[in-house]
Amino acid sequence: MIEVVVITGRTTEQGMTIDEKLSEAYMKAVNYCEMNEKDMEKIGVKEGDRVIVRSEVGEVVLYVKKPEVDLQPPEGIIFIPMGPYANRVVGILNGSGTPQYKGVKATIEKTDKNVLSIEELIST
């Protein structure tokens, strides 16, 4: 387990599937996190493995994605596309009305738990 900072945001795939949120394409566009390969080594995961991310907000199981070296997030930062999965671990209230969706402290480790489907995710 290592400590990371969670960043969320739009991606092209998330944008392209935004009007088809009940589709598999959307689920695949938002149910992963991008990691730096050094962080991946530290927790012993490779692309396609599952990780559990925990923050003060909650926890979520995600697939690991390793972008090409040039576009990997810096060490200590993971990126999750905006959406229902990311929102399990970000969205800290602060009184301004706008939750903190980025720059949220969390831990990440390898897990055998399943990545929930969107149906399962919103029913829990």
Next chain:
Amino acid sequence: MVKDVVCTFCGNACDDIEFEEEYGVNLCPLGEAKFSKKDRIKAPMIDGKEVTYEEAIEKAAEILKEAKRPLLYGWSSTVNEAIRLGVIIAEKIGGIYDQCSSVCHAPTTLAMIEQGIVGGTLGQAKNRADIVVFWGCNPVEAHPRHPTRYSVMAKGFLTKGRLDRKVIVVDVRKTPTAYLATDFYVVKPNSDFAIFTALRSAINGNENAIPDEVGGLKRDEIINLAEKLEKAKYGVIFFGLGITHTRGHERNVEAVIKLVQDLNRKTRYILQPMRGHFNVVGSGEVPAWEVGFEYAIDFSRKYARFSPGEFTAVEALIRGDCDAAMIVASDPVAHFPKKAVDRLKEIPVIQIDPHPNLTTKVANVVIPTAIVGIEAEGTIYRMDGIPLRVKKIRDSKYMSDIEVMEKLLEKI
């Protein structure tokens, strides 16, 4: 062939789309997806059972009238005409009006309340800007045609193209937008306020006040960046949720506004938030002229009260204040924190939207509507507030958002 169609996806609202039958020219991947055929909500529904429009609207009106404090939320992907009726409905039933900004650029509004904002239209970036800065935003993926149409490569009358411009990208990670940069800076998360403040120190001749390192940038890098910024004849800083969604929120935006104020004492600069949905600007402008405020508006006392953190949708839901919700052209179940979603599962929810989404899963009344800009027309505001009339290019069997709102208002 239909020409000059306005794309109704992102805040770029590109208005040069051409359609030959189903085939659209000039669309980016996001626009292409938007205009492609996809699953629709087939018919109005009450508790999962198909009903007529009349029945669904009747039921929706009943829910809204019975509720003590209904939340009317969404609006950023519909037209001003529908939004206006929505504000009037919220006023009449003593509900809360809130819109997608409250989980997006609302900190920009709060900062604007403190400082104002030095802004301009996208034409300024195109025609005059010799320095373009993207700070905490990723237009290549979120506003794909922004660089070619408005900012990086656009051919203007003073700035003729890419070669006449410096492009500076600042972010916490390398995104595809960084490939457009003349200079790319990686900064630490949650450090924007400190960096903006350090830049202001450099620009205002207080270099000595800058520590050795700020937010991952060395002192020299800060001074160097400040010098670059000052050299512009006309600079534009575009910023995104990288600033509003991180620690500091509105304080970060205030800091960059003050930076731009300072830069205007040396040369010309403007600041432009990268607004997401194609009419999220309208969803703030319309209530401002109708009742005085952009978002987080409560009507329980028969007049408008504005209080972010109190009447913003997320907090109002989590606190349990709202006993019903009407969601228009948005999907809070996908985009709100879990606790707010949990409350939506407990209360009666009305959804008005063309497409099934996660909110459909928790909605008691579902009213499908025509897709704005494809099957329904109306007025929208681009990210810089420029108004555009979106077109109807296909017929559909669905009622428009405006028609549904009109009927709903009649019944209330």
Next chain:
Amino acid sequence: MTIMIKNGIVVDPTQNIDGEKMDLFIKNGKLVEESEAGKVEKVIDANGMTVVPGGIDIHAHIAGPKINAGRSMRPEDLKYVRSKSNKTRCAMGKVLLTCPAIGYEYAKMGYTTAIEPATPTIYSIHTHEELDSIPIVDKAALPLFGNWHLTFKFAAEGDVEKMKAFVAWAIDKAKGYGIKIVNPGGVEAWMYGKNVHSIHELIPGFEATPAEVLTTLMKAAVELNLPHKVHVHCNNLGVPGSAETTAETIKLAEKIGKENCLHITHVQFNSYTGDSWKNIGSGAEELSKLINSSPVTVDMGQVIFGHTTTMTADGPFEFALFKLAKTKWINKDVEIETGGGIVPITYRAKSPVNAVQWATSLEFGLLVDPDKIVVSTDYPNGGPFVEYPYIISLLMSKKLRENEVKEKNVSNYIERATSLLSLDIERSFYDIVKMTRSTPAKILGLKNKGTLRIGADADIAIYPFNCNEVRDEELLKSLERTAYTIKSGEIVVKDGEIVSDIWGKTFWVKVNSEREIIEEELNDVFKYYTVSKNNYGVKEEWIRKPEVVKV
């Protein structure tokens, strides 16, 4: 509905009627002869009350991106509740009013028409959306020509024909009512961080001066026979020495020589003598003489003590004000056609500069021929339009002016810097009706407004006082709220309360002209726009109740 207004004391300068007891008849929204009225359905007993045409505001920033940005920036102003949501909409705002509040407040004080005077053409859809959300009053918008590159180009070429075509094109795109120009050339200079300081200085990037721009526009407006010609916010606004620029601008109109060819708006803000804030003075005496003997008309731009929010297309001025006031600042540079800025301000009676501003506008109100001047605050720049009754009462009574100076503790600097306190003039109510009704109607070319002639629009204000027996102390109260306001033949206000929420018309001018001659220039300029030429502007069918004025 057919209405009879019985036994009212009528004032109508267009018919030389000054306080005569008369009956008026209204049918189908118009004033009619008794013989045409037929069966009267409603009789208003106006015994002891004063009956005048509905008021006309010639210059109030009531709609569009500027006032709305101002609202967003100032929730501290908007939280003021004027009326709750009940039979009518809720009405919010102390100075920056919401659209429902604007319509209701005008109607309550007997005003039935208002002109939004600064619409960026590219934002005109927005302006019309807001105008369409203002209840009751009739309205119109003036598109901005000041920084439009084609304005400068055609002025540089001295090409009146092309300027006419361009004016016709832009007014059609904006569904506007006339030509507005703000700080000619100065807004373009601001794109380079500068301003222009004289009407004879070249505009950056163009071979034209503000004087040439104004002259060419006036020629175009006159030749096109626009109902309202050129409406100008002069160069050098708000600075000591601006009176000289204004005098030079008036001379440009004298050369054109056509009555009403130039309307100098919020003249007060452009009429200071001196060369620094230390020796600022009023240029109203000299300028009033010039105005009275020239073809120009003006509106006051009265300053009201208290807080307000300034907003103008004059971007460089607002930047200067921001540096002076050290408060918040909105700026907007708009494509290649205009700009704008918004800065909050408080006018303090004790401040010598603010006191001079307050006194200067009153001097104009007292010294300029009532056929040439209109009551205004340049809403919201000088203050809220709801203060018009206050302005009128000061114009009508020297005693009230003296009381005001005492009560508000107005800086005694005005004794040296203005002539206000030495002026014994007291405007008659007849003059006031001119300055708020017939004069603006004439300047705007609104033939059926500002008059009670047979056939005119039945826009009527009935005030609960007898104008033949004016008592200073009751004046303000008498004018703040009408006993009745009638708009298009419907009673909309009774005893100062809104009783009917109706929609007024939006006037726009349809100009016949040869558009083809500028097609090439337009196509060229739209390469530098970020919207396509076909998507630029407003179509008539998007407006709630359009009313075409053909020329």
